[in-house]
Amino acid sequence: MREITNAPPTSTCPEPDVWTRLAAGLLSPAEAEPLAQHASTCNDCGPLLHQASLDFATDTTSEEDAFVSQLKSSRSGWQRNLALRMAEQSAPQASKPEPPKPKVPTPSRASVSWFPGWMRGAAPVAAVLLIAISFWFWTANSRALASTNMLIAQAYSEHRSLQMRLPGTNYAALRQQRGSTSSRLDLPSSLLEAEAQVQRHLNRNPDSPEWLHTNAKIQLLEGNDQAAIEALTKARSARPTDAAIALDLATAYSERAASTGDPTGDATALQLLNEILSRDPRNPVARFNRALVLERTQSYPQVIADWQQYIQLDPNSGWSIEAQQHLDDATRRLTGR
Numbered sequence: 001m002r003e004i005t006n007a008p009p010t011s012t013c014p015e016p017d018v019w020t021r022l023a024a025g026l027l028s029p030a031e032a033e034p035l036a037q038h039a040s041t042c043n044d045c046g047p048l049l050h051q052a053s054l055d056f057a058t059d060t061t062s063e064e065d066a067f068v069s070q071l072k073s074s075r076s077g078w079q080r081n082l083a084l085r086m087a088e089q090s091a092p093q094a095s096k097p098e099p100p101k102p103k104v105p106t107p108s109r110a111s112v113s114w115f116p117g118w119m120r121g122a123a124p125v126a127a128v129l130l131i132a133i134s135f136w137f138w139t140a141n142s143r144a145l146a147s148t149n150m151l152i153a154q155a156y157s158e159h160r161s162l163q164m165r166l167p168g169t170n171y172a173a174l175r176q177q178r179g180s181t182s183s184r185l186d187l188p189s190s191l192l193e194a195e196a197q198v199q200r201h202l203n204r205n206p207d208s209p210e211w212l213h214t215n216a217k218i219q220l221l222e223g224n225d226q227a228a229i230e231a232l233t234k235a236r237s238a239r240p241t242d243a244a245i246a247l248d249l250a251t252a253y254s255e256r257a258a259s260t261g262d263p264t265g266d267a268t269a270l271q272l273l274n275e276i277l278s279r280d281p282r283n284p285v286a287r288f289n290r291a292l293v294l295e296r297t298q299s300y301p302q303v304i305a306d307w308q309q310y311i312q313l314d315p316n317s318g319w320s321i322e323a324q325q326h327l328d329d330a331t332r333r334l335t336g337r
């Protein structure tokens with residue numbers, strides 16, 4: 001089986017809009033099949049084909065989940081069948097007469113309901129390939145994202161330079177102020193590796209909200225707040241209800257306010273964090289980060305309330321020890337002791 005994630009990009013990619021036409025069912029099977037095969041080995045076109053297929057499918061989230069868990073349970077069989085069908089498709093067929101009815105593997109019950117309407121009927125073999133390839137790339141992209149985000153979490157923990165929390169990171173003591181590194185050579189190697197991975201994905205797919213978000217976290221850790229704000233604003237326009245994107249956008253605004261002294265960033269950060277907490281009052285990262293923003297605006301009664309609630313939410317971690325120190329400090333400032 002090919003290792004898709006490491007396949008080199010090729011110079012023979014078709015124009016990007018061809019994937020939309022393929023997903024829309026506007027191509028004949030003879031045109032569709034070589035394209036589907038190309039996408040199955042191309043890291044540039046596979047994600048485009050996946051995105052195009054999502055654009056033409058409706059209401060798929062729960063059914064996608066069911067489909068993916070089904071794939072996981074029968075992965076080897078599915079891969080074998082896909083490879084077999086591809087081999088059949090690529091075999092020379094010029095001398096064969098047109099078969100009256102193409103032999104199509106019957107999809108199992110769980111996957112039938114997933115197929116969007118446009119895929120039923122015409123060119124079912126291409127449809128099966130398309131679905132399979134879409135999920136192949138969907139899982140490859142998810143694995144790549146997970147591995148890059150792990151590197152970023154590692155960099156955050158090994159070298160914590162940010163007072164605010166990023167979702168999905170473990171506790172680490174604050175080590176040094178951000179931006180005090182004089183050279184990129186001082187940045188953690190895990191961060192530089194994550195940066196290279198993100199650049200590769202964004203070169204191919206510059207509008208992907210997931211990769212924009214991942215890139216923004218790197219920019220935040222490197223002290224490039226404006227770049228982080230731009231990437232997160234773009235990601236948020238595609239994923240307006242994603243709390244992790246909104247959280248990190250608040251962090252970027254607040255960090256920019258801290259380094260430039262412009263208080264409007266804190267106001268924007270508070271607005272974002274208030275929105276998250278009104279929907280999800282038990283979000284510990286939003287509670288922690290809002291307490292920090294409020295500290296800078298010196299709203300001590302609110303600061304104290306947030307740290308107290310934080311400690312209730314998360315009583316036994318390094319974060320809660322830090323929260324207790326902030327709570328003691330805010331109490332001293334409020335009472336003047």
Ligand SMILES: [Zn+2]
Nearest residue numbers: 013042044045
């Ligand atoms: Zn390609």
